[in-house]
Amino acid sequence: MGFLAPWFLAGLAAVSLPLWLHLLKQHRSDPIKFSSLKLFERRPQSSVKHRRLKYLMLLALRLAVLALLALAFANPFIRRSPTAIASGTKLVIVAVDRSFSMRSGDALERAKAGARGIINGLGASDKGQVVALSGRTELLTQAIREKPELLGAIASMEAGDGRGSLGELSRTLRSLAEAAKQPVEVHFFSDLQKSSLPPGFNDLKLGPMTNLVTHEIAPSKRENWAVESVQAPRTMGDPKATKILATITGYDTASAKKPVSLWLNGRQQAAKLATLGPNGRVNVEFLGLEAPYGWSRGEVRIEGGDALAADDVYRFAIERADSRRILFVREARQARSGFYFKSALGAAGNANFAVDEVTPDQTGGIDPSKFAFVVLNDPAFLPESFVDALKRRVTAGGRLLITAGPGIAGQERVPVLEAKVEQSKYASRSGERFLTVIKPDATHPAIAKADRLEGVKFYQAVRIEAGNLRMLARLNEGTPLLAERTMGEGRVLFFSSTFDNIANDFPLNPSFVPFVEQTALYLSNADERPSSAMVDSFLELRTPGEAAKASRQVSIEVLDPAGKRALTLEESVKAPTLTLSSEGFWEVGRQSGRELVAVNADRRESDLSLLPKETVEIWKKMGTETAAQSSGGPEEQKPWSFWWWLALLLLIVTVAESLFAHQYLKTERPGA
Numbered sequence: 001m002g003f004l005a006p007w008f009l010a011g012l013a014a015v016s017l018p019l020w021l022h023l024l025k026q027h028r029s030d031p032i033k034f035s036s037l038k039l040f041e042r043r044p045q046s047s048v049k050h051r052r053l054k055y056l057m058l059l060a061l062r063l064a065v066l067a068l069l070a071l072a073f074a075n076p077f078i079r080r081s082p083t084a085i086a087s088g089t090k091l092v093i094v095a096v097d098r099s100f101s102m103r104s105g106d107a108l109e110r111a112k113a114g115a116r117g118i119i120n121g122l123g124a125s126d127k128g129q130v131v132a133l134s135g136r137t138e139l140l141t142q143a144i145r146e147k148p149e150l151l152g153a154i155a156s157m158e159a160g161d162g163r164g165s166l167g168e169l170s171r172t173l174r175s176l177a178e179a180a181k182q183p184v185e186v187h188f189f190s191d192l193q194k195s196s197l198p199p200g201f202n203d204l205k206l207g208p209m210t211n212l213v214t215h216e217i218a219p220s221k222r223e224n225w226a227v228e229s230v231q232a233p234r235t236m237g238d239p240k241a242t243k244i245l246a247t248i249t250g251y252d253t254a255s256a257k258k259p260v261s262l263w264l265n266g267r268q269q270a271a272k273l274a275t276l277g278p279n280g281r282v283n284v285e286f287l288g289l290e291a292p293y294g295w296s297r298g299e300v301r302i303e304g305g306d307a308l309a310a311d312d313v314y315r316f317a318i319e320r321a322d323s324r325r326i327l328f329v330r331e332a333r334q335a336r337s338g339f340y341f342k343s344a345l346g347a348a349g350n351a352n353f354a355v356d357e358v359t360p361d362q363t364g365g366i367d368p369s370k371f372a373f374v375v376l377n378d379p380a381f382l383p384e385s386f387v388d389a390l391k392r393r394v395t396a397g398g399r400l401l402i403t404a405g406p407g408i409a410g411q412e413r414v415p416v417l418e419a420k421v422e423q424s425k426y427a428s429r430s431g432e433r434f435l436t437v438i439k440p441d442a443t444h445p446a447i448a449k450a451d452r453l454e455g456v457k458f459y460q461a462v463r464i465e466a467g468n469l470r471m472l473a474r475l476n477e478g479t480p481l482l483a484e485r486t487m488g489e490g491r492v493l494f495f496s497s498t499f500d501n502i503a504n505d506f507p508l509n510p511s512f513v514p515f516v517e518q519t520a521l522y523l524s525n526a527d528e529r530p531s532s533a534m535v536d537s538f539l540e541l542r543t544p545g546e547a548a549k550a551s552r553q554v555s556i557e558v559l560d561p562a563g564k565r566a567l568t569l570e571e572s573v574k575a576p577t578l579t580l581s582s583e584g585f586w587e588v589g590r591q592s593g594r595e596l597v598a599v600n601a602d603r604r605e606s607d608l609s610l611l612p613k614e615t616v617e618i619w620k621k622m623g624t625e626t627a628a629q630s631s632g633g634p635e636e637q638k639p640w641s642f643w644w645w646l647a648l649l650l651l652i653v654t655v656a657e658s659l660f661a662h663q664y665l666k667t668e669r670p671g672a
Contacts (some may be wrong), residue, residue: 003074011070018062058664061657068650069497075519077641082393090183091143093176094150095116095131097190099164100155100535100605103310104191104224108159110217111189118187119150129176130154133190135162135536135581137172143180161535161583163602164190166619167198170206177207184210191218192616212620218610222307224251225258226606227314227566228281230300232531236291237323237352244286247301248274248315251607255280256304262286263299264318274302291320295596297585298531311606315585315598316531323354324372324524325474329379331407332359337377337499340507353520360386373399380407382415390416395488399523404462405498417485417492420465425479427459434459437481440473445522446482447472450515452508453481460503461496469494493523532598534650538577539588539597557589561599 003009059564094115100109115130122128130140140153169188170580173254177184184207192214198204210528228249238241243264255278261271270286284300298316306312328338338357345353358366360379363386368374374390376382394400400416408414409424427434434457440447447453453473469483475496483494501507506515520526533539541556555573558566561584567575580586580599588595 002078003076005073005075008070008073008075008124011073013068014066014070015063017058018066032063044534052582058657058660061653064653065650065657068646068653072643072646072650075643076174076646087246089123089125089127090185091176091180092122092126092128093131093173093184093186093577094128094154095133095169095173095186095188095190096154096157097133097164097188098160099134099193099196100159100161100310100601101164101191101193101308101450101608103159104218104222104308104608107191107217108157111215112154112157114189114215114217115154115187116151116514119147119154122147122489131169131172132157132160133164133169134160134271137168139172143176152612158647162581162600163536163605164193164196165198166196166599167203169618170198170204170622173210173212174205174207177350182209186210186212187215188212189215189217191608192216192611193605193607194611195607197611197615201618204619206619214616214620216610221252223253223303224307224311224606224608225249225253225256225276225302226251226308226311227260227300227302228602228603228606230314230316230532232297232316233352234317234531235319235321235352235526236289237321239289239291239320242287242289242291242318244289244298244300244316246284246286247281248276248284249281249603249606250276250279252609253306253311259303260284261301261303261671263301264289264291265296279337281667285351289318291318293320295319295594308606308607310583311601311603314532314600315583317585317596317598318531319596321352323352324522324526325370326353326355326520327366327368327374328355328357328373328377329360329363329375329382330377332336333381334377334500336501337403340499340501340512341375341377341516344513345520348517366633368393369396372526373401373520375417376400376402378403378405378407379415380410387415391487394490394492397489399490399520399525400492401495401523402492403495403498404464405460405500405503409462410424412658414464414494417494419467419469419485419494422463422465425461425475425477435461435475435477435479440482441471444472444484446515446519449518450511453509453511453515456504456506456511458497458504458506463496464494489578490522532600533580535580535583535599535601537580537599539580539586540577541588542576554591557600559587559589561585572616 096108096111096115098108098111102111119128119130127143127145128141128147128150130150132138132140140156141150143230145151173184173186186206207652226249228247230247231245233242246260246262248258248260250256253276256276258274258276259271260274262269269289272284272286274282274284276282278553296318298318300314300316302312328341338355342355345355353372355369360382364383366386366389368386368390374393390398390400394416402408402414402417404414406424409421411421413420425435437453437456438459440452442452458475458481461475461481463479464483466480466483469480469485471480472482472484473480474559475481479492479496481496483496485492485494497503497506499507506512541558556567556575558578560566561582566578566586580597583599583601586597586599588597
C-alpha cells in the first residue's frame with residue numbers, strides 16, 4: 001500500500017481540534033445566596049465527574065470526518081497486476097499471414113496447422129479470434145468461445161495476392177486490445193518478411209496488455225528469381241515495331257542462366273536466355289509481336305523453378321488499334337511547323353498517331369469529329385463553315401490546340417477560342433534579347449514531363465486577353481505562353497508562339513518531344529495508364545466529373561480473373577473506383593467499349609529475406625502494457641487507487657455526525 005500524495009497526511013493533526021473543543025466544556029452550578037461568606041473556607045474544588053468527556057459517539061464521528069478527509073486527499077493506493085484487474089480470462093488472437101509470399105511451397109498449410117493447434121488448446125474460459133493478413137487485415141471471426149467456428153475460419157483461408165504489412169497488422173491488434181479490456185495473447189504465423197516492415201518502428205506499437213508470440217514457418221534461406229517488371233505500350237499501331245522490356249531479378253541467389261519467354265494470348269512469341277550474377281538484375285528486350293486487332297493478354301515468363309513460382313510470370317495488357325489521326329491545319333508557307341510536330345511524335349516512339357496536314361482552304365469539306373484532335377497552326381484565315389464545325393466538335397467533347405504567330409496576331413480574335421488578340425510581343429533588343437518561361441503548372445499533363453520548359457528561348461509571342469482562361473505557363477514579362485479553356489465538354493489549348501524554330505528555339509530543345517507527346521495524348525483523350533496494375537490498387541471507373549453527374553451515370557460491367565462479376569448492380573451504376581484485389585486479367589465493359597486490365601502482385605513480396613531476430617524482439621516489446629511476456633518475466637504492477645471508497649465513507653460519516661449533533665446538542669440535558 002502507498003500514498004500518491006503523502007503530504008496530505010499532515011492533515012491528521014487536525015483531529016485534535018474536536019478533542020480540545022469537547023474538553024473546553026466547563027462545569028456550571030447555580031449560585032446560592034448567603035448572607036455572609038465569612039464562615040466558608042476558600043479551597044480548590046475538585047471533581048472527577050466534571051473532567052470526563054461527554055458525547056463520545058459525536059466525538060468519534062468528528063474525529064473520523066477529519067481523519068477520512070486527510071486520507072482521501074493523500075490518495076492511498078495498492079499495486080495490482082493487469083491480470084488481477086481483468087476478469088481472469090484472456091483473448092487469444094490467431095493471426096495467419098496469407099500474403100503473396102506465403103505461396104512459397106507449403107508455407108500456408110503449415111501456418112494453418114499451427115493455428116489449429118492454438119485454437120484446440122484454448123482454455124474453457126478464454127475467447128479466440130481469427131485474423132488473416134494479406135493486402136489488408138481481415139477479421140474472419142469475432143471474439144468467441146466456439147472452437148468449431150474458429151477452426152472453420154482457419155480452414156477457409158486461401159493464399160492471397162496482396163502485400164503483407166506488419167504496420168497494418170499492429171494497428172488492427174491495437175484496436176482489438178483496446179476493445180477487449182483484458183489480457184490479449186497474439187499468435188502470429190508468418191514467413192516474417194523483411195519487406196513487410198513499416199517505415200517507422202512506431203507503427204509496430206501494440207495494444208495494452210498484449211503478448212505477441214511469433215511463429216516463423218519459413219527456412220532461413222530461400223533462393224528466388226522473379227520477373228520484376230515489364231514495360232510495354234498499352235496501345236500499339238505497328239506490331240512489328242512494338243518493344244517489350246522485361247526486368248529479371250534474383251533475391252538471395254547465386255549466378256544462374258534463366259530462360260525468358262514472351263507469350264501473347266497463350267502462344268509463345270519469343271524466347272531468350274538471361275544471364276544473372278549473384279543477386280543480379282538484367283533487362284531482356286523483345287521486339288515485334290504477332291497481335292490481332294483489339295486487346296491481347298501478354299505474359300513474360302521465366303523457367304527453372306525457385307522458392308516462389310508465382311512471381312515467375314508477369315502479365316500485361318496491350319491493344320492493337322488503328323493509328324489515331326490528327327488534323328494539322330497550317331498555311332502553305334508553314335511546312336516547318338508540321339515537320340517538327342511529326343518528328344517529335346516519331347521521336348517519342350508513339351507510332352499510334354498519324355498526322356494529316358491540310359491548308360485552310362482545304363478544310364471546307366472536312367469533318368473534325370473524325371480526328372482525335374485538331375491543331376490550328378497560326379492560321380491567317382479559316383472558312384466560316386469549318387470554324388463552326390470546330391466549335392460544335394469542341395462543345396461536344398473534342399480537343400483543340402492553337403499555336404499563334406503572325407497569322408493570328410493580325411486578327412481581332414483567336415478562332416474558336418474567341419479571345420481578344422491584344423498585341424504581338426517581341427523580346428527586347430536590350431538585355432538578354434529573349435523571353436523565358438516562369439511559373440509553369442507542373443501538374444498539367446502537357447508540362448509535367450517537359451522539364452518545366454526550362455532553357456527555351458522565346459523571341460516572339462502573341463498576347464491575348466486572359467478572360468476565363470486557365471494559365472498553365474507565363475513568359476517572364478507576363479505574357480501567357482500556355483493557357484487552357486473549357487468549352488462545353490471539350491477543351492482548347494492555346495500556345496502563344498509557334499513550332500517553326502523562328503519565333504523560338506523550342507523545336508530544338510529537349511523538352512519539345514515530351515511536350516508534343518504528352519499534349520497529343522492529353523488532347524486525344526488517350527489512356528496514359530501503364531500496361532499493368534498492382535494488386536490492391538484502384539481502377540478508376542468514372543472521372544470525378546462523371547461521378548458528380550448522377551443523372552448521366554451508366555452501368556459499367558467488371559469481370560474478375562475468375563470470370564465473376566466484381567460489382568453489384570448498384571455499384572455498377574454508382575461506384576467511382578474498384579479495388580483490384582487479385583492477380584490476373586480483369587475485363588471492364590464501358591459504353592465506349594471493352595477494356596482489359598492486367599494485375600500483378602507487388603514484387604516487394606518476391607524478396608523473401610527474413611526479419612532480423614532483434615527486430616522481432618523489439619516488436620514484441622512494443623506494447624504499452626504487456627501481460628506475461630513470452631520470456632516468462634513477471635507481470636507489471638499497476639497502481640489501483642481507492643480514493644472514491646474513502647470519499648463515499650466520508651460522506652456517510654458526515655451525515656451521521658450531523659444527526660448525532662442535532663440529537664445531543666439541541667437542548668441541554670437536566671443534571672448535566
